[in-house]
Amino acid sequence: MKAMLDAQTLFPLLGAISAAALIFAVLYPMFAGDNEAEKRMASVTEKRSTKVAARTAAETAANRRKQVSDTLKELEERQKQKEKVSLRLRLQRAGLKMTPQAFWIVSAICGAACSIFVGLTFESSILTQIATMVAGFVGMFGIPRWTVGKLTKWRQQKFLRELANSLDVVVRGVKSGLPLNECLQIIAREAPEPICSEFKEVVEQQRVGIPLGEALDRLAQRMPLPEVRFLTIVIGIQQQAGGNLSEALGNLSEVLRSRIRMAMKVKALSAEATASAAVLASLPPGVMAMVYMSSPDYIMPLFTTKIGHFMIAGGLFWMGCGVVVMQKMINFKY
Numbered sequence: 001m002k003a004m005l006d007a008q009t010l011f012p013l014l015g016a017i018s019a020a021a022l023i024f025a026v027l028y029p030m031f032a033g034d035n036e037a038e039k040r041m042a043s044v045t046e047k048r049s050t051k052v053a054a055r056t057a058a059e060t061a062a063n064r065r066k067q068v069s070d071t072l073k074e075l076e077e078r079q080k081q082k083e084k085v086s087l088r089l090r091l092q093r094a095g096l097k098m099t100p101q102a103f104w105i106v107s108a109i110c111g112a113a114c115s116i117f118v119g120l121t122f123e124s125s126i127l128t129q130i131a132t133m134v135a136g137f138v139g140m141f142g143i144p145r146w147t148v149g150k151l152t153k154w155r156q157q158k159f160l161r162e163l164a165n166s167l168d169v170v171v172r173g174v175k176s177g178l179p180l181n182e183c184l185q186i187i188a189r190e191a192p193e194p195i196c197s198e199f200k201e202v203v204e205q206q207r208v209g210i211p212l213g214e215a216l217d218r219l220a221q222r223m224p225l226p227e228v229r230f231l232t233i234v235i236g237i238q239q240q241a242g243g244n245l246s247e248a249l250g251n252l253s254e255v256l257r258s259r260i261r262m263a264m265k266v267k268a269l270s271a272e273a274t275a276s277a278a279v280l281a282s283l284p285p286g287v288m289a290m291v292y293m294s295s296p297d298y299i300m301p302l303f304t305t306k307i308g309h310f311m312i313a314g315g316l317f318w319m320g321c322g323v324v325v326m327q328k329m330i331n332f333k334y
């Protein structure tokens with residue numbers, strides 16, 4: 001009797017357990033699928049939110065860099081507009097050891113020589129008189145300033161080529177324990193021109209009591225280059241706030257070398273365009289000179305008649321336009 005009661009109690013219990021297992025087996029995949037779907041949605045949402053946050057941070061950083069760059073450009077443009085470069089400073093930038101008075105005397109002599117050359121080359125006429133005055137004006141105000149500009153550009157390029165090596169000297173000296181002033185004196189003694197003369201000026205200014213920051217600011221005025229401004233800012237910040245000067249100057253040296261490599265690469269890639277522009281610009285005057293030497297009577301109406309004068313003026317105008325356009329085409333910015 002007791003066995004029958006146990007069997008009657010056991011069978012319903014087993015049936016209930018079986019029914020519960022069956023219901024769990026049927027309903028679990030549905031809930032599990034919902035949970036997996038929720039997990040997948042959560043992971044996807046998290047990834048998207050992470051990507052959106054990273055993209056937002058990158059855009060914010062890019063916008064900040066752009067704003068800083070725009071601000072620096074505006075400040076530089078304002079400074080260029082406010083800055084009035086004197087003739088004495090122009091001569092210092094070109095490395096010329098002359099006073100402004102001597103420069104004006106040389107300019108007057110050059111203008112007079114150009115006027116005399118034009119007046120003696122062509123026959124006396126109204127056009128010759130106008131050409132003589134134009135030649136005198138160009139010889140006095142154009143050629144000397146153009147020469148000073150070319151000398152300044154050549155000197156700045158030579159300064160940039162040697163600046164990275166000079167910074168390496170400072171880096172090695174600072175790492176070995178030498179003070180910054182001693183490193184600058186080494187550059188002033190052993191570096192090639194124009195690095196030698198410019199840093200010698202900085203050292204001499206320090207000897208008479210001028211602070212290093214002000215001396216470097218004067219160097220930046222004589223050499224108005226972004227790299228020199230970077231050097232001035234790095235040393236000024238290191239003197240005020242401290243820091244690893246050797247590491248900062250080493251990074252600056254590497255940046256200078258990268259810029260020089262980029263400039264050389266651009267020059268190599270644009271060599272063909274530059275040669276083509278030079279050939280096209282020299283072709284018309286070259287042909288005119290050859291025709292004049294081979295048969296002068298054939299080309300003389302250009303110089304003796306009014307129509308020829310107008311044709312020469314028109315040709316010079318369009319030739320100048322073509323040279324300007326070709327100069328803009330081969331002037332690559334990097």
